[in-house]
Amino acid sequence: YHVERQVMASHNRAAQVESSAAGRRSLGAPFRWRPExxxxxxxxxxxxxxxxxxxxxxDLGLGxxxxxxxxxxxAAAELKVREExxxxxxxxxxxxxxxxxxxxxxxxxxxxxxxxxVAELLKPDALGDDEELGAWKRIxxxxxxxxxxxxxxxxxxxxxxxxxxVGIGAPGICAFRALTRVLGDSxxxxxxxxxxxxxxxxxxxxxxxxxxAVVKSFSRRSAHWRDTLHYCVNGNLQSVxxxxxxxxxxxxxxxxxxxxxxxxxxxxxxxxxxKAASLGTREISSDGRISANAxxxxxxxxxxxxxxTTDDLAGVQRVDTVRKAFNSPFWPFVLATTSxxxxxxxxxxxxxxxxxxxxxHNPVDLEQREGRVHRFKNHAVRRNLASELGTxxxxxxxxxxxxxxAAAGESDGGLSPYWVYxxxxxxxxxxxxxxxxxDQQKLGNLLKLLGIYRLAFGQPRQxxxxxxxxxxxxxxxxLEDLLIKLTPGRV
Numbered sequence: 001y002h003v004e005r006q007v008m009a010s011h012n013r014a015a016q017v018e019s020s021a022a023g024r025r026s027l028g029a030p031f032r033w034r035p036e037x038x039x040x041x042x043x044x045x046x047x048x049x050x051x052x053x054x055x056x057x058x059d060l061g062l063g064x065x066x067x068x069x070x071x072x073x074x075a076a077a078e079l080k081v082r083e084e085x086x087x088x089x090x091x092x093x094x095x096x097x098x099x100x101x102x103x104x105x106x107x108x109x110x111x112x113x114x115x116x117x118v119a120e121l122l123k124p125d126a127l128g129d130d131e132e133l134g135a136w137k138r139i140x141x142x143x144x145x146x147x148x149x150x151x152x153x154x155x156x157x158x159x160x161x162x163x164x165x166v167g168i169g170a171p172g173i174c175a176f177r178a179l180t181r182v183l184g185d186s187x188x189x190x191x192x193x194x195x196x197x198x199x200x201x202x203x204x205x206x207x208x209x210x211x212x213a214v215v216k217s218f219s220r221r222s223a224h225w226r227d228t229l230h231y232c233v234n235g236n237l238q239s240v241x242x243x244x245x246x247x248x249x250x251x252x253x254x255x256x257x258x259x260x261x262x263x264x265x266x267x268x269x270x271x272x273x274x275k276a277a278s279l280g281t282r283e284i285s286s287d288g289r290i291s292a293n294a295x296x297x298x299x300x301x302x303x304x305x306x307x308x309t310t311d312d313l314a315g316v317q318r319v320d321t322v323r324k325a326f327n328s329p330f331w332p333f334v335l336a337t338t339s340x341x342x343x344x345x346x347x348x349x350x351x352x353x354x355x356x357x358x359x360x361h362n363p364v365d366l367e368q369r370e371g372r373v374h375r376f377k378n379h380a381v382r383r384n385l386a387s388e389l390g391t392x393x394x395x396x397x398x399x400x401x402x403x404x405x406a407a408a409g410e411s412d413g414g415l416s417p418y419w420v421y422x423x424x425x426x427x428x429x430x431x432x433x434x435x436x437x438x439d440q441q442k443l444g445n446l447l448k449l450l451g452i453y454r455l456a457f458g459q460p461r462q463x464x465x466x467x468x469x470x471x472x473x474x475x476x477x478x479l480e481d482l483l484i485k486l487t488p489g490r491v
Contacts, residue, residue: 001279001297003301007301008023029207031207031224033135035135035142038098040099040223041203043106043225043229044199044203045170045172046107047121047176047196048107049113049176050112051081051109051173052167054077054084055168055173056177057238057239058242058400070233073233074164077164081160081163081167088105088109090105092154097153098152098154098156101156102159102166103146104147105163106166121192122143124137127197127200168238169232169237170199171202171203171241172198174238174240175202176195178244179194179198179264179265181400182264183249183264186259197265198268205330215228215231219231243382244268246401248263248264248268250376270325271321271325272328274330276298277298277299277303280295280297281294282294300331301331301333302332302336303336304335304337305319305338327346327351328350329350341372345372346375351373352379353428354373355430356369356430359439359442362446363446363449363452366446366450367454370427370429373427374419374427377405378419380425381419381421383423384425385408385421
């Protein structure tokens with residue numbers, strides 16, 4: 001809650017916005033549908049395949065060694081967009097500027113490259129059960145008319161520059177490229193519709209007051225849609241979604257009629273659209289006598305994994321949604337759980353740090369807890385992989401993370417690079433126990449037993465193994481007898 005208060009205050013330090021209902025309303029809803037407006041909100045969600053192809057940051061940044069500055073990628077993309085626009089024959093009319101040209105030019109690019117694809121993208125049910133379906137129908141009808149009719153106003157002078165930023169950082173286009181790279185066996189129209197829905201979920205996320213405050217804290221431009229585009233470009237949203245779709249492909253089930261693509265799309269949309277939690281607490285005060293006043297706090301930054309006080313279906317669905325959202329690069333960034341999250345649930349996609357609020361009674365339970373984040377292609381492994389190999393290995397049109405894992409090779413034991421990989425990032429264990437406390441002694445005994453427990457199954461972590469051997473030197477002579485060998489015999 002304190003973090004979110006700071007977020008609300010950070011966007012304008014001269015006139016801070018309080019974290020209240022009135023404060024959030026003061027930030028507005030800049031990405032709501034405006035069917036009769038400039039339709040700049042459509043820049044966020046439309047997955048133009050043609051614009052995405054000529055502005056792919058993975059291609060624009062290759063061959064330059066190391067990291068490529070965003071300004072260089074934007075400049076390269078703008079040159080390609082100018083060339084594309086010059087062949088569209090957009091009239092240079094005089095008079096007032098009409099910003100709807102940003103969307104119209106992007107759609108005309110797409111229609112010329114793939115005739116009929118725009119109508120497929122703008123069909124009435126493209127967004128599924130969107131709450132603002134009526135507004136979507138009016139917008140799609142208007143845009144389809146613009147494929148053959150010019151807007152009344154003139155095209156903006158910065159048309160190429162804006163479309164370059166859209167091509168690099170707009171959520172709909174970034175989602176299209178990521179889904180195509182990882183799930184390229186699906187048809188282009190299916191991927192386009194899935195990308196439209198993911199882009200729309202991100203439009204709604206960027207429309208939240210907390211998101212507006214975060215974006216404004218990085219920029220002081222006038223239009224929120226411009227600020228958001230530059231926020232996505234500078235934050236490399238394409239890289240974020242490339243990684244997210246890659247790990248989701250392995251994580252989600254595939255026993256569906258629409259296969260992996262449908263499962264990845266629905267998981268991403270549900271995770272991005274997580275609702276804020278309302279948490280009840282009490283404020284303890286004393287004015288002659290102690291009193292406890294009930295308070296209600298709302299937060300997206302941190303959530304708890306429970307179904308509340310009810311056992312109904314809504315509570316179960318909320319738990320599943322929180323789990324999906326925590327396993328994403330978006331909020332919540334902190335998850336609190338009781339022992340309900342200790343077994344059978346995975347939280348490793350974007351987490352490699354675990355705080356033990358209390359200590360379990362045996363090393364098996366400790367291993368179960370930490371096993372929630374120490375799993376296949378876990379977050380620490382991917383960070384180490386990116387730090388060592390980075391963009392030096394990535395190239396071509398395929399899945400960049402598949403290329404990174406392939407380049408990392410595989411050890412004889414089969415655990416590297418998918419479970420462990422050398423580097424500074426480790427699975428972090430945090431235990432808040434006071435010096436000279438019972439928990440401090442209990443932790444020492446647990447770690448000793450944990451080292452022996454892992455040693456018995458032939459999968460020790462070096463730190464625990466060394467600690468166990470230092471406390472029990474006689475174990476060194478008994479290692480072969482203690483090991484349970486799970487590796488297959490060689491023929």
